[in-house]
Amino acid sequence: MFLPNAHEEKDTAVLLQFIRENPLGLLITGVKSSQDFLQCTHVPCVLDFPEESGESAPNGRLRAHIAKQNPQVKGIVEALENKPNVLDLDDNVLVIFNGTHDHYVTPKYYTETKPDTGKVVPTWNYSAVQVYGKLSLYYDSKTPEAGAFLHKQIRDLSQHTEESIMGYMGGDKPKAWTVEEAPEKYVELLQRNIVGIEIRIEKIQGKFKMSQEMRVGDREGVAEGFAAMGGGDGEGAFEAGQGARFVARCQKAVEDTTHGE
Incomplete structure (x- = not known):
């Protein structure tokens, strides 16, 4: 990410909160396999702050799930010769989170420079945070590790999106939907067709481009x-x-x- 000083946000707490508020990430991997080398998938993520992640992820972690039939998953599984219960990629992956809103900026808004010199051109204002980290793939939901990971991840994600994104907190507003409202067998069937994704954050960068320059x-x-x-x-x-x-x-x-x- 190109990070001019005027646009860079260096406060890690601000960047992590940005992810909490904008949990749909774009997961990007580069893996040598019979699939395309570069793969990307939009994935809603649960963010565990550093204090919630323990020693294994001192910078925090992301948790997500994607379809087992996704070519991105197929490429990762194919590239790893050994097939333990949890598959770990050696190289970093990249996850990009975009702000809820971005917009074109017309030169007409430059009310000081345009009438003065006319030296203005259009641009686009936006906010984004990108995360680099190590990915672990919980592939087989029948194993204890993957089963436990997916059981917790889908419930944590549902709670976060229902409460924090939708505002369903009860009281004057509706109660949050829970996974337990869906038939158990149906949830089990879906869980067999997804894989768990865990990303231990190694580097985080943020850019709020809002015409600061x-x-x-x-x-x-x-x-x-x-x-x-x-x-x-x-x-x-x-x-x-x-x-x-x-x-x-x-x-x-x-x-x-x-x-x-």
Whole structure:
């Protein structure tokens, strides 16, 4: 990831929280096999913070599951000659998490530089976090290790997405759906057709590209421009919630860089 100083986020706690809030990761592997060398799969992940991960993963870990028939899984299994209960890749894998919202930035928003010199071009603002780490594949759900891993992972993921993403906490809101509401035999059947993924985090990087490198008036113009998109043609893109958080990040970029000048 290209990380200009103005865009890089170095606070690990902020990056880990970003993953918690945006759990759909893009898992990328490069494995020599009869499958394509480069493979990627979108996977919702459970993040265990460092304090939850123990000595085996001092930087935290990701837990996920994907279909056993996925070519990415087939390539990993094929590449490893020995087939223990848990398959470990020697090389790092990469997981990319994108923010809930990103958007094109028109030069019209650069309200200081455009009328001054005209030296402005379009860009795209976004936020992303990428993780490098060691992958373990829990392949056979009939083994105790894989069975226990998958049993916990699918329940932890369901709880996180139901409660944190959907807000189903009970009270004035609906109760969260639980795995136990599905027929046991049905869950067992599905579990036999998935594999568990564990990634022990070795490096984490984050980029919040919110026009921080621009002049103060331009940054304000970008934040105001996005904020004004709450109605009319922009309503679909900047409805309450997702768009509001994106605008807040842009406004924070204005405040942070203004205070530093």
